[in-house]
Amino acid sequence: MRYFVAVAEELHFGRAATRLHMSQPPLSRAIKQLEADIGALLFTRSPVGVTLTPVGTVLLDEARALLDHADRVRVRVSAAAGVATLTVGILGDGTDPGVARLAAAYRRDHPGVDIRIRDTDLTDPTCGLRAGLVDIALTRAPFDETALTVRALRTDPVGVVLRADDPLARRDRLRLADLSDRRWFQFPQGTDPLWQSYWNGGRPRAGPAVRAVQECLQAVLWSGTVGLAPLGHDLPAELAVVPLIDMAPSRVVAVWNEGDTNPLIRSFVEIAITAYRH
Amino acid sequence: MRYFVAVAEELHFGRAATRLHMSQPPLSRAIKQLEADIGALLFTRSPVGVTLTPVGTVLLDEARALLDHADRVRVRVSAAAGVATLTVGILGDGTDPGVARLAAAYRRDHPGVDIRIRDTDLTDPTCGLRAGLVDIALTRAPFDETALTVRALRTDPVGVVLRADDPLARRDRLRLADLSDRRWFQFPQGTDPLWQSYWNGGRPRAGPAVRAVQECLQAVLWSGTVGLAPLGHDLPAELAVVPLIDMAPSRVVAVWNEGDTNPLIRSFVEIAITAYRH
DNA sequence: TGCAACAATACCCACAGGGTATCGGCGTTG
DNA sequence: CAACGCCGATACCCTGTGGGTATTGTTGCA
Numbered sequence: 001m002r003y004f005v006a007v008a009e010e011l012h013f014g015r016a017a018t019r020l021h022m023s024q025p026p027l028s029r030a031i032k033q034l035e036a037d038i039g040a041l042l043f044t045r046s047p048v049g050v051t052l053t054p055v056g057t058v059l060l061d062e063a064r065a066l067l068d069h070a071d072r073v074r075v076r077v078s079a080a081a082g083v084a085t086l087t088v089g090i091l092g093d094g095t096d097p098g099v100a101r102l103a104a105a106y107r108r109d110h111p112g113v114d115i116r117i118r119d120t121d122l123t124d125p126t127c128g129l130r131a132g133l134v135d136i137a138l139t140r141a142p143f144d145e146t147a148l149t150v151r152a153l154r155t156d157p158v159g160v161v162l163r164a165d166d167p168l169a170r171r172d173r174l175r176l177a178d179l180s181d182r183r184w185f186q187f188p189q190g191t192d193p194l195w196q197s198y199w200n201g202g203r204p205r206a207g208p209a210v211r212a213v214q215e216c217l218q219a220v221l222w223s224g225t226v227g228l229a230p231l232g233h234d235l236p237a238e239l240a241v242v243p244l245i246d247m248a249p250s251r252v253v254a255v256w257n258e259g260d261t262n263p264l265i266r267s268f269v270e271i272a273i274t275a276y277r278h
Numbered sequence: 279m280r281y282f283v284a285v286a287e288e289l290h291f292g293r294a295a296t297r298l299h300m301s302q303p304p305l306s307r308a309i310k311q312l313e314a315d316i317g318a319l320l321f322t323r324s325p326v327g328v329t330l331t332p333v334g335t336v337l338l339d340e341a342r343a344l345l346d347h348a349d350r351v352r353v354r355v356s357a358a359a360g361v362a363t364l365t366v367g368i369l370g371d372g373t374d375p376g377v378a379r380l381a382a383a384y385r386r387d388h389p390g391v392d393i394r395i396r397d398t399d400l401t402d403p404t405c406g407l408r409a410g411l412v413d414i415a416l417t418r419a420p421f422d423e424t425a426l427t428v429r430a431l432r433t434d435p436v437g438v439v440l441r442a443d444d445p446l447a448r449r450d451r452l453r454l455a456d457l458s459d460r461r462w463f464q465f466p467q468g469t470d471p472l473w474q475s476y477w478n479g480g481r482p483r484a485g486p487a488v489r490a491v492q493e494c495l496q497a498v499l500w501s502g503t504v505g506l507a508p509l510g511h512d513l514p515a516e517l518a519v520v521p522l523i524d525m526a527p528s529r530v531v532a533v534w535n536e537g538d539t540n541p542l543i544r545s546f547v548e549i550a551i552t553a554y555r556h
Numbered sequence: 557t558g559c560a561a562c563a564a565t566a567c568c569c570a571c572a573g574g575g576t577a578t579c580g581g582c583g584t585t586g
Numbered sequence: 587c588a589a590c591g592c593c594g595a596t597a598c599c600c601t602g603t604g605g606g607t608a609t610t611g612t613t614g615c616a
Contacts, residue, residue: 013594026574028594040359045594047582058358062351069347073340080336081318291563304605306563323563325613 001063003030004042008060009121009212011050049218068133071118078114085114086264089127089134092119092213099138102275106268113264121211123187125195129257136265138272140230141251142194147258151269153276154252156230159241161220169240176201176246182226183207185219199228201247252276279341281308282320286338287399287490289328327496346411349396356392363392364542367405367412370397370491377416380553384546391542399489401465403473407535414543416550418508419529420472425536429547431554432530434508437519439498447518454479454524460504461485463497477506479525530554 006016007027017024035042042056052060075085086106090099103115118134120127127137129148141150160179162169168178184200185207207225210216219225221238229241230250254272256265284294285305295302313320320334330338353363364384368377381393396412398405405415407426419428438457440447446456462478463485485503488494497503499516507519508528532550534543 014592022573023575024594025576025596028596030573032595038355038359039361047593050594055355055358059351059355062354066347066351069344073337073344076340077316077333077337080333081316083317292561300604301606302563303565303607306565308604310564325562328563 001067003027004034004059005063005067007031007043007050008052008056008063010214011052011218012214013050015214049222068128071116072133075116083114084112084264085116086136086262086268087116087118087134088268089118089120089129089137089139091125091127091137091139092122098275102138102272105275106271109271110264110267115268122213122216123191123211125192126255129255135260135262136254136256136268138252138254141253142198143192144194145255148255149258151254151273152251153254153272155249156232156252157243157249158228158247159231159243161217161227161229161235161239161241163220163224164238164240166240169242171242173243173245176203176244179203179226183224185210185216185225185227187211198248201228201244279345281305282312282337283341283345285309285321285328286330286334286341288492289330289496290492291328293492327500346406349394350411353394361392362390362542363394364414364540364546365394365396365412366546367396367398367407367415367417369403369405369415369417370400376553380416380550383553384549387549388542388545393546400491400494401469401489403470404533407533413538413540414532414534414546416530416532419531420476421470422472423533426533427536429532429551430529431532431550433527434510434530435521435527436506436525437509437521439495439505439507439513439517439519441499441502442516442518444518447520449520451521451523454481454522457481457504461502463488463494463503463505465489476526479506479522 003016003020006020007013010016010019013028013031014024017027020027031042038055038059040055041053042059043050044053071087075087078085088099088103099117103117106115107113118127120133125137125139125141125143126148127134127139129137138153160168160174168174171178179201180203183206184203186200186209187196188209188211208219208223210219210227216227216229217236217239220227221236228244228247231241231243235241254269256269281294281298284298285291288294288297291306291309292302295305298305309320316333316337318333319331320337321328322331349365353365356363366377366381377395381395384393385391396405398411403415403417403419403421404426405412405417407415416431438446438452446452449456457479458481461484462481464478464487465474466487466489486497486501488497488505494505494507495514495517498505499514506522506525509519509521513519532547534547
């Protein structure tokens with residue numbers, strides 16, 4: 001299940017394998033075996049890329065829910081066994097090494113606490129905070145903040161992601177008006193409106209609906225849409241990012257449920273604040 | 279998880295192993311490893327018997343729910359892949375070979391259908407029919423039949439289960455009145471009232487609350503309570519069963535949700551009827 | 557003080573699931 | 587248009603998990 005979700009989110013066997021800390025051939029074999037067990041193909045493989053079949057789409061939702069459930073069982077049973085757990089939600093693929101160092105620092109200071117990192121896709125900036133999937137989220141504003149406590153950590157300037165061969169990609173800065181005739185990728189309906197509107201620059205020119213970082217990049221690469229991203233992340237060579245000068249910078253924040261009195265949250269936020277103020 | 283649930287339900291490593299179609303030592307080792315992973319003991323082992331620790335009790339509920347969830351994922355994904363599934367609920371430990379033969383007969387007649395047998399504990403005579411855990415239940419009356427369709431299959435005379443050294447165990451038949459001074463085991467609160475009242479002969483003299491067949495037998499063996507059971511099942515040598523002559527016989531029935539138009543249900547019921555009319 | 561019951565231990569074996577090296581098919585490019 | 591590069595599939599190896607049998611250890615019980 002974890003293997004399948006990784007491939008479905010990356011839409012790329014090689015990348016999924018590195019994310020799972022394993023090599024590509026056993027991953028291919030495992031997926032093949034899963035497909036044999038189910039009796040249907042889960043992915044369409046083509047050299048241009050991997051996509052989900054209808055059966056795969058069904059399984060992706062089910063598998064995510066099942067893995068969430070299993071995680072909650074672990075937390076509850078650990079709690080019954082007297083081991084405190086703090087679940088931290090982060091947005092997108094957890095390749096950001098900053099979070100790993102943060103977690104390591106926290107583990108050093110609180111040896112008895114079991115700290116878990118939970119990646120979420122881009123459709124919920126609160127990382128499932130309201131649903132109880134995480135205790136605290138390290139994420140980006142803006143989103144509906146009712147019943148949540150938000151603490152600012154950092155701001156990042158924002159740029160537009162384009163194909164490297166796009167005429168605009170050679171400019172050293174852009175305005176939103178320069179992109180008025182472009183199609184923007186959207187998030188699926190049901191996504192927080194503030195979030196949705198921020199990341200498509202307030203434009204309703206709907207392109208494909210994406211859920212994950214890799215899907216965003218693929219949307220730009222394949223269907224020629226444009227999308228926004230915070231600066232300072234590495235991109236594949238076929239993509240370029242150009243700073244936007246009339247866009248409010250992206251605020252990195254820590255969020256937790258307003259009434260949550262778990263003392264581990266406070267101490268984690270303290271460590272996060274000092275870590276982000278480098 | 280499946281191993282743990284089996285041991286927790288049988289409260290006996292050897293029996294759990296046979297139920298899991300494996301031998302006892304690897305099962306012991308697997309549980310030990312699970313306990314190491316969790317960081318707490320799940321069972322208290324003593325030669326007089328195995329009991330759940332508080333952590334084990336928590337895990338039992340969680341593990342049951344998680345296994346149910348996983349089962350439903352399998353069914354839904356199979357459905358998306360075009361494979362029809364029929365889930366049959368049966369009560370108690372599925373050691374009854376009759377059900378296995380029934381399932382085999384059905385598989386022969388309907389090769390494309392994936393038929394699953396799901397054991398349930400004794401606290402829900404409908405085997406989770408209303409919750410959608412099963413499509414059809416082979417179980418025993420009586421229970422609340424609203425919104426359910428019930429089809430009679432057979433009746434079994436009922437007897438009382440006693441310790442073999444109980445004075446009453448030597449009698450060749452008993453009346454309910456002979457047991458008026460005994461404590462009866464109960465089912466946990468929330469259990470269907472009709473069901474509960476039938477199996478304790480209408481007596482409210484509460485003994486321990488049990489969930490599974492093995493717990494019933496242990497309750498009789500250890501705490502000296504009495505309980506009813508249909509005749510014709512083998513019991514351990516320390517227990518005896520004496521026919522009750524003033525007790526309505528137990529009705530074996532097939533049940534399904536009233537509005538369920540799944541044609542597989544009808545055909546399964548047909549096969550069940552002919553199989554039970556031997 | 558044996559004896560019976562039952563979980564734990566010791567030890568063995570097979571295969572699932574990991575790894576590396578390589579192939580094949582299909583775009584891209586000079 | 588041929589050579590190359592990307593990426594998933596295949597071939598093959600090797601370790602460790604998870605199954606098995608035989609035996610021990612402990613504890614009530616006769």
